Amino acid sequence: MSDDALSTWDRRPRETARAYAAFIQYRDLGPARSLRKQAALEKPAGPFSSLADWSRRFDWVDRAGAWDEHLDREERLQAIEDRRKMRSNHARVGRIAIAKAAVALDGINPGDLTPREAIALAKIGTEIERKSLGEPDVVVESHRSAESDEMSSDELWAVLKANPDLADALDALDDVTEAIDESASPS
16 A cells, blocks of 8 residues: 555554554544553553654654544544434335325314314314424414413314324324424424
8 A cells, every 4th residue: 555545544654563553552542542541551552662652753643633533524424324314214204104194184074073173173284284384383372261262282182182083193193293393303
């Protein structure tokens, strides 16, 4: 291998196999490495005086630092790839959940819904649509006042869940809502 093809942390010309093995041991101690820590190992790669001489002669500090930067870059690239795969997987799961919800919703006979259930289903559908378009959530009171017929989101869900014919559709809607929330959350 020519000098041009060498990475900073590769074996240097005139660096003996023993000196390079000592460098590897030093390098692998991590960012908090030191020659004293290396010399204190159960099986140091050489006596402290040899380690200090090799370190100076073969530029261990800079080479080990370059190795740390290389590992950091590789970890960052892997994290980017992992996030890409995660988003792709979440999108796939979201599409499956939406398809299942659509099938469940198609099976609901609108004539079987009470007016209250129909209104609740429309409000939940609107909420999902707003979230999917990135619109802000509609402010909903968290409690009902005696003067108001407005229902909170929790009350809407409770009304819908009280109808056993809607159970599968609501479970699918819950999955869709969670998938939308997860995909909207910053990674």
